[in-house]
Amino acid sequence: MNIFAGKNVYGEGAWQVTERRSFEAEEISQVKNAEVVPSDYGLSVCFFMQKGGQIYIPLSRDSKLNAGDSFDVANAEILTLHKEGSGTIERVMEK
Numbered sequence: 604m605n606i607f608a609g610k611n612v613y614g615e616g617a618w619q620v621t622e623r624r625s626f627e628a629e630e631i632s633q634v635k636n637a638e639v640v641p642s643d644y645g646l647s648v649c650f651f652m653q654k655g656g657q658i659y660i661p662l663s664r665d666s667k668l669n670a671g672d673s674f675d676v677a678n679a680e681i682l683t684l685h686k687e688g689s690g691t692i693e694r695v696m697e698k
Contacts, residue, residue, distance in 0.1 A: 611688035611689075616687050616688075617686065618684040618685070618686045618689075618692070619684060619685055619686065620682050620683070620684055621684065621685045621691070622682070622683035623680055623681075623683075624680060624681050625679070625680055625698075626676050626677070626679060626680075626681065630676070631676050631677055632653070633652055634650050634651070634652060634653065634676050635651045635652060635653050636651050637649065637650045637651065637673070637674035637675075637676055638651075638672070638673055638674060639662060639666075639668045639669060639671065639672045639673075639674055640659070640670060640671075642659065642661070644661065645661065645664065646661070646662040646666070646668070646669075646670060647659045647660060647661045647662055648660050648662050648674045648695050650674075650676070660693065660694070660695050661692075661694050661695070662674075662694065662696065663682055663694040663695065663696035664694075665696060666696045667697075668697060674695070674697070675697065678697060678698050679695055679696065679697050679698060680695065680696055680697075681693060681694075681695055682694045682695070682696060
């Protein structure tokens with residue numbers, strides 16, 4: 604039996620977009636405004652919610668936005684990415 608069979612391979616391959624979709628009307632209506640902010644792992648989008656509080660979602664590395672920029676949820680996409688051995692993650696980006 605091969606010792607490597609069934610083991611996760613780390614540091615190999617790239618993240619691949621497996622799904623891309625626009626924000627739904629219900630999601631857009633829940634957001635008062637959104638802004639790009641620095642975070643521990645690059646830039647994130649801070650969504651200021653209509654009912655109060657904030658939600659942070661990482662910004663795609665392909666985005667051209669900078670910290671302090673507004674993020675237009677109505678003209679943005681949610682990206683689902685997958686990488687073998689690392690699972691699935693979500694990122695947001697402007698269209």
